[in-house]
Amino acid sequence: MTTFDIIIAILLAVGAVRGFISGLIMQLTSLAALLLGIWVAIRFSDFTAMLLMEKAGLSGQYIPLVSFAITFVVVVIAVHFTGKLIDKFFNLTPLGMVNKILGLVFGVVKYAIILSVIIVFVEKSNERFNFYSEQTKNKSMLFKPLSKLAPGIYPYLHFESISEHLKAK
Template sequence: MYVWLACQSFNFEPMDFNHWDIILFIPLLFAAWKGFSKGLIIELASIAALIAGVYVAANFSEIVGAQLKSWFELEGTWSGYLAFILTFVGVVFAVYALAKILEKAVNLVALKLVNKLAGLVFGIVKMALILSIVLNIVSWFDHLVPVMSKSEPQNSLLFEPILKSAPTILPILTESGWMEKAEEVAAPLFEMEGEGLEDDND
């Protein structure tokens, strides 16, 4: 019922949707709900925490490791691993703590709904980019070994816009020419595999 109403509001016929739309719509819907429930601040903090955690741990875990050695007399390898993990976790918790404080401040000035709606939009955009990167990789493999193209993704309403979203927003995906370079390396492998299958059939 809800899907039908959505179709009518955008002048889409339900028959225009195919299985690709369902596959893509489910994660987008989940991302929208997750983004709305968390809000923009926490959504941004989740990304910032990962980036900051990896950066700080990679550059400053040696200092933490040296301190752990002096405290617990740990071996070099173990102290390095433990220092990286502790530094990463510490930074992630610190970023989340700051985000929670900022979120409470935003809620106090009656911007909670704005934060939630912005989180919903950000969640959809983030998931669309993730799906776009995945679809671009799958489409590249499909160019070598046609499988996905047989399922008629061109008849999907969501497939083409999502496929193009990442290369549009992140031009490095197309400007770097990584797909062409990867094809040059992988194509002979697929040709060899195809010849092997033909020999087996003979």
């Protein structure tokens, strides 16, 4: 086990602990809040901008940015509070421990995906900046599996359709 593996194992353990503490419902809620916040802000920030101009008398070049930010924050807060209510309900039932255990698993998977994305970027940069040797990479037990995780998931995320929608706006 290399130093790289130890660091990755510690980070995955942090993901497990944070996932266990917050539980699956809050883990999913935070992800849903982020994704839904972005989607709603893209789709409805024009409406928020119109309200800011009509009701608050605001105008200027920063209105689109401000309206996007306001829409995003409102959605994130609303989804977060909804998740908190659902989480409180689950914690009152025997499903509370199941929620915690599934949160642990989700936390590890989430951190593994994030680390995988970082590894892919570092791998691309390593050719130029030489962060680590080929020998270090080959000795690592976690490098290869993590370096394949994000690229393996990417085709299923359908970023092309999101990109096309943004271009259409």
